[in-house]
Amino acid sequence: MSVFTLPQAAKEQLLLKELVTLVDHHRANCAPYARILSASGFVAAQSIAELPWLPVRLFKNLELKSIPDDEVFKVLTSSGTTGEVSRIYLDKAAAATQTRQLGATLQTVLGPKRLPMILVDTKSLLKDRRSFSARGAGVLGMATFGRDHVWALDESGAPDLAALQDFLAKHGGDPFLIFGFTYLVWLHLYEVAKENGLDLSNGILIHSGGWKKLVDQAVSPEEFRRRLAADVGLTKSHNFYGMVEQIGTIFLEGPSGGSLYCPDFADVVVRDPLTWAELPPGQPGLLEVVSTLPTSYPGHVLLTEDLGVVHGVDDGDWPGKRFSVLGRLPRAEARGCSDTYQGAA
Amino acid sequence: MRFRFGAPGELTAPSDERLAVGDPRVVDFLSRFARKLLAPAVARRHPELGSLGYFLRPAELSRAVERMRREDAYVFPRGNVFHVPPANVDTIFVYSWALSALAGNHNVVRVSERSATAADTVLAALNETLADADPVIGRTQRMVTYGRDDAVTGALSAWCDLRVIWGGDAAVSAIRKFPLRPSGRDLTFPDRTSWAALSVPGWRAADPAARKAAVTGFANDAYWFDQAACSSPRTVFLVGADPDGVAGEFLEALAEVVEHRGWLVDASMAVEKRVNAYQLAATGAATALLFPANEITALTLAGVESAPRRWIGAGAFPFASVASLLELVPAMNRQDQTFSHFGFAPEQVRAFAEALGGRGVDRIVPFGQALTFSSIWDGYDLPSEFTRLTTVQT
Numbered sequence: 001m002s003v004f005t006l007p008q009a010a011k012e013q014l015l016l017k018e019l020v021t022l023v024d025h026h027r028a029n030c031a032p033y034a035r036i037l038s039a040s041g042f043v044a045a046q047s048i049a050e051l052p053w054l055p056v057r058l059f060k061n062l063e064l065k066s067i068p069d070d071e072v073f074k075v076l077t078s079s080g081t082t083g084e085v086s087r088i089y090l091d092k093a094a095a096a097t098q099t100r101q102l103g104a105t106l107q108t109v110l111g112p113k114r115l116p117m118i119l120v121d122t123k124s125l126l127k128d129r130r131s132f133s134a135r136g137a138g139v140l141g142m143a144t145f146g147r148d149h150v151w152a153l154d155e156s157g158a159p160d161l162a163a164l165q166d167f168l169a170k171h172g173g174d175p176f177l178i179f180g181f182t183y184l185v186w187l188h189l190y191e192v193a194k195e196n197g198l199d200l201s202n203g204i205l206i207h208s209g210g211w212k213k214l215v216d217q218a219v220s221p222e223e224f225r226r227r228l229a230a231d232v233g234l235t236k237s238h239n240f241y242g243m244v245e246q247i248g249t250i251f252l253e254g255p256s257g258g259s260l261y262c263p264d265f266a267d268v269v270v271r272d273p274l275t276w277a278e279l280p281p282g283q284p285g286l287l288e289v290v291s292t293l294p295t296s297y298p299g300h301v302l303l304t305e306d307l308g309v310v311h312g313v314d315d316g317d318w319p320g321k322r323f324s325v326l327g328r329l330p331r332a333e334a335r336g337c338s339d340t341y342q343g344a345a
Numbered sequence: 346m347r348f349r350f351g352a353p354g355e356l357t358a359p360s361d362e363r364l365a366v367g368d369p370r371v372v373d374f375l376s377r378f379a380r381k382l383l384a385p386a387v388a389r390r391h392p393e394l395g396s397l398g399y400f401l402r403p404a405e406l407s408r409a410v411e412r413m414r415r416e417d418a419y420v421f422p423r424g425n426v427f428h429v430p431p432a433n434v435d436t437i438f439v440y441s442w443a444l445s446a447l448a449g450n451h452n453v454v455r456v457s458e459r460s461a462t463a464a465d466t467v468l469a470a471l472n473e474t475l476a477d478a479d480p481v482i483g484r485t486q487r488m489v490t491y492g493r494d495d496a497v498t499g500a501l502s503a504w505c506d507l508r509v510i511w512g513g514d515a516a517v518s519a520i521r522k523f524p525l526r527p528s529g530r531d532l533t534f535p536d537r538t539s540w541a542a543l544s545v546p547g548w549r550a551a552d553p554a555a556r557k558a559a560v561t562g563f564a565n566d567a568y569w570f571d572q573a574a575c576s577s578p579r580t581v582f583l584v585g586a587d588p589d590g591v592a593g594e595f596l597e598a599l600a601e602v603v604e605h606r607g608w609l610v611d612a613s614m615a616v617e618k619r620v621n622a623y624q625l626a627a628t629g630a631a632t633a634l635l636f637p638a639n640e641i642t643a644l645t646l647a648g649v650e651s652a653p654r655r656w657i658g659a660g661a662f663p664f665a666s667v668a669s670l671l672e673l674v675p676a677m678n679r680q681d682q683t684f685s686h687f688g689f690a691p692e693q694v695r696a697f698a699e700a701l702g703g704r705g706v707d708r709i710v711p712f713g714q715a716l717t718f719s720s721i722w723d724g725y726d727l728p729s730e731f732t733r734l735t736t737v738q739t
Contacts, residue, residue, distance in 0.1 A: 032627035039626035039634045055620045062627050273612030274639060286612060305616060332613035332658065 002108045003101070003263040004252075004318035011320055012048055015267055018292045019051055019300055020044075026298035029066035033298040049269050049278040053288050053303045056086075056245050065089035067296045076137070078244040086245055094296035098248025099144075101293055105250055105263050106145055109238055110204055116171035117146025118164070118203070120180025120189045122153035137244075142179045142206065152180070152189050159192040168198060175202050181209035182239065186219060193232040201233030208240045208250075212327070221324075225257045241306075241325050245299050249291040254317030260325070261318045266291040268323055270310050271303070284309040284326055305329045346497065349456050350471050351487035352480075356453050356497075357504040362485050364449035366420050366732060367410030370479040371446050376403045377478070381470040391463045393569065393716075397436050400718060401443055409447055409720055409728055418734040422449030424506035426731065429520055431512040432457035438488075439467055440718045441509055441727075446486055448731035453501055454488040499523045507532060507730065513575075532730050534575070534723055537682035538654045539715060541566075541578035542670065543595060545585030547688015559687040560598040562713020566685060568608050569716055571659035575723075576683040576708070576715045580652040580663040584670055584689075592664045596635075596643055603640045603660070610660050615639040618658035625653060631663065649676045670697040677705035682723060687712045 006014065023045070027034045033054075042052045058064065065072070067089060074095050076088040090098070125136050143149055150167040154160040167176075178200070180189065185207050193200055205228070211221060219227075221239065228234040241260050242250035251260040251268065262268055269288040270279045279285045287308035294300045307326040316322040364371060381387065382398030399405070413420050426445045430438030442454050456464065468488065475483055491497050502508060502523035510520045513536040525531065541563060551559065566578050583591055610618075622642055625631040630651035635643040639660075646652055646665040649672070653663060667673055670693055677684075684706045686694060698709055707724040710717070720727045 035629055036623050036626045039632055040623075040636075041633070055616055055623065057616075057620045058623055058627070061620065061624050064627075273615065276636075286616075303616070303619075305613075329613050329616065332611075332617035 002318070003104045003265070004108055004261050004320070006264045007319045008313045008321060011262075011264060011267065015265070015290065015292065016045070016048055016051075019048065019290065022292065022295065022300045023051065025295070026066045026300070030064060030298050032062055032064055033066070048267060048290060051290070051301045053301045054298060056243065056302045056304050057084075059086040059088060059245050059297075059299070060084040063087060063089075064299075065297045067091045071296075076244050076247055088244055088247060088299065089297050090247070091296045094294070097295070098293055101248045101263070101265060102141075102250065103145060105252060106206065109206075109236070109252065109255070110145065110177060111175070114145065114147045115175055115177040115204070116148040116167070117143065117177040117179065118150050118152055118167060118189070119143060119146075120152045120178060120184050120207075122155060122157050123151045124155045124157070138181075138208075139179070146177045146179070152192075153184075159188050161192060161196060164192070164198060165196075168200075172199060172202060175204060178203045178205045178207075178234075180207055182207045182211065182224070183209065183213040186214055186217075186224065190228060190232060193234075199233055200228075201235065203234050203236065205234055205237035206240065207237065208242065210325075210328075222258070243289070243302075243304070245302055246289055246291050246294060248293045249289070251289075251323075254322065256317050258324070259311050259316055259322035261316065261322055262320050265293060268308065268310070268321060270308055270323070273329075279310075281310040281312055281321075286329065287323075287325065305331075346489055346491045346494075349468050349488040349490055350454075350475065350483075351485075352483045356487060356489070357500050360451060360485065362451070362481050364422060364446075364451075364481065364485060366413050366422060366449045367407075367447060368449050370481055371449070372403070372406050372410070374474060374478045374482050375401050375406055375443055375447065378470060378474040379403075381474060382467075387466060387470070391466055393436050394463060394466060396717065397439055397467075400440065406447060409444065412720070413448060413728045413732055415734070418736045420732045421735060422451075423731050423733050424450060425504055426450045426452045426507045426509060427501045427505035428452060428454040428509045429511060429516065430454065430457070430509075431516070432459040436463060436467065437511055437718075438464075440722075441511070442486070442488075444720055444727050445507075445509070445731045448728060450507075450731060451485045452487065453505075455498075455501075456488050456490045458490055458492065495523070502529075505529055510534065532725065536680065537575035537723070538680050539576045539578050539683035539685070540580055540582060540652075540681065541712065541715075542582040542584050542673070542684065542686045542689070543591065544686070544688030544693075545583055545588045545591050547585075548591050548595070551688060556594075556598055557602075559712045560595065561602050562711070563685070563687070564599060564602040564606070564608075565713060566715035567662075568603065568606075568660065571614075572661065573656050573659070574716060578683070578685050578715055579657070579661070580646070580665060582649070582673060583664055583666045584668075584673075586668060588666045592643070592645075596637070596641060596662070599662075600637065600641055608640060608660075610639040610658075612639070614659050618642045618661050621653075621657035622661065625651070625657070625663070649673060652676065654680060670694070671700055673697070674700045674704070677701060679705050681705040681707075683708045683710060683715050685710050685712050685715045 037052055045051045071091045072089050073092045074090040078086040121139050150163050239253040240250040249266045254261050267290045270285040272279050273286050287304045287306045290301050308323050310321050310323045313321050379398045379401035382394045388395035428441050438454050442452055445452050502525055507530055509532045510517050511534045517533045517535050622634050631644040632647050633645035642661040644663040646663050649665045
């Protein structure tokens with residue numbers, strides 16, 4: 001069963017109704033959110049683009065939740081580049097929904113059964129408490145969608161060829177799942193598989209984590225797909241875009257590649273960074289992500305600090321908008337009197 | 346280590362060179378340096394260097410030297426001075442260094458690696474001036490760039506009689522880890538907050554030309570250095586009964602100036618301001634937010650006590666209303682530096698200063714003067730900090 005079914009018009013109609021209800025829900029249950037809406041003069045939205053958005057970084061600076069303290073079931077954290085951490089509060093229902101919807105999204109490309117799984121990472125990742133929250137949580141979260149896991153890297157972070165060969169001997173004849181961060185897949189799976197003639201043609205790759213490190217090595221998303229298919233037989237690969245602040249919602253690359261798609265319960269809006277109005281397809285701007293999953297915290301309409309562009313609507317592998325993430329908006333820096341000699345001793 | 350100015354060599358080596366307070370060789374050097382900064386091509390490209398050149402005119406220099414003289418004591422150079430200026434306000438290091446040089450000190454200035462183009466222009470002008478200056482200048486005045494090298498910072502700290510630390514609380518704490526010699530002292534410039542006050546009756550009484558001049562001055566104060574210099578005004582206090590409409594008129598006039606100047610605020614900064622403004626709304630500190638354009642963000646504060654003391658972005662203006670300047674006195678503290686004003690009678694401003702009684706605020710200046718450096722800065726009389734006194738009884 002797919003969660004990529006709704007044409008844009010039908011989706012917007014459905015989402016708008018649910019999101020308007022969510023705005024009211026969070027307004028009634030999250031006082032800081034209510035104060036933001038009232039200070040910015042929000043009254044009503046006639047379209048998804050008119051819904052009031054929160055900058056995603058707000059979750060690093062504020063405790064935003066729409067549930068009482070005693071209903072907090074899980075607190076998710078993300079480590080940011082500057083050491084600030086987002087805190088996302090889930091109750092039991094929200095935690096269950098996000099797992100279920102993430103599963104449903106992935107089943108669109110993985111099928112209903114759990115597949116044997118290669119984790120393109122190192123097990124020692126789970127031991128290092130500092131890096132655990134970001135990468136470790138991502139890997140652990142995805143691991144639940146596979147079985148008979150193997151780690152592609154040994155404890156020291158070096159490729160574990162023997163483990164991969166052993167895995168492929170056992171499971172390589174049927175569909176299997178590969179998960180990892182894009183640059184790790186490129187550096188530590190693709191290169192190793194190519195050098196050692198590993199056959200990954202039954203693999204389905206799910207990967208994420210941004211292209212910056214690869215673009216630095218002159219590997220574009222198209223090149224990544226082309227070389228994986230040509231050199232190691234890996235033709236099914238799906239990049240995805242998602243963030244802890246909208247946990248459970250991922251925007252998944254379609255089978256033919258090149259575009260990310262929105263599941264039925266989510267959407268994106270690209271905004272002009274000068275006027276903040278919605279931009280039509282083809283014009284790059286700041287990405288806003290919209291999802292009906294956040295019920296326990298007001299993360300249903302978030303302005304990211306990522307630049308993106310909508311390529312088309314209802315004209316791709318799946319219905320709805322298809323888009324790409326183009327990179328990150330640089331962080332604003334003050335030209336002030338501070339910051340002379342930091343980090344000394 | 347890169348020598349940006351002065352004779353390369355051991356920075357902390359003992360020196361036989363002696364300069365006097367107001368040494369003619371230094372005065373000559375600084376006046377010729379000022380002329381280069383005031384050249385139209387330079388001033389056009391970097392208006393802040395024009396202000397610096399103005400500050401270093403011969404008349405200003407002799408006034409500063411005059412202020413160092415005393416009847417009751419001999420005034421001598423303090424000795425060795427180590428300056429650690431901020432990375433991002435390109436010209437501060439020159440003000441601090443020039444006054445210290447004028448006082449006859451041997452100076453070492455650590456110029457940040459991240460210093461911007463205005464700093465390069467300054468260094469080029471300094472070096473051009475050096476070419477036909479008395480060699481004593483290059484031997485006693487050195488500017489260097491080095492990374493976070495604790496050995497160098499430690500040696501210079503042990504060498505100097507006075508260490509001048511700009512750059513806020515974090516910089517002060519970082520540098521303070523390096524011990525001074527027992528007689529050494531620190532002159533510190535920690536994090537500061539600066540304010541603006543607009544008299545409601547004063548604004549209403551002002552004619553369009555006076556309003557425009559006020560707003561233009563305020564805009565310069567706020568937008569140079571991205572409203573992040575210690576003296577950049579942030580919160581605007583509307584002072585007087587019945588302020589309705591004044592903030593709106595002020596913002597409208599401000600928008601015109603900003604548009605006329607062509608100042609732009611990019612998307613990153615706009616997002617930064619949204620984050621900070623939403624945060625103030627979320628906690629209840631701000632009750633209304635306006636985002637008319639990326640260049641201007643306006644916030645209505647719940648009250649004077651909600652005025653933020655941290656930077657919230659370039660072109661972000663919280664407003665709070667009070668009946669009189671005296672009502673602001675309890676809200677001021679030692680962190681507060683510059684208080685710029687428009688539309689008040691001189692006696693109102695003086696009464697405010699007297700009521701403060703030293704609890705905070707170092708400078709009270711009209712709109713447009715917030716960034717104008719002066720030899721009394723952050724509550725210090727810099728020429729007197731840069732000198733030592735010898736008394737004689739015969």
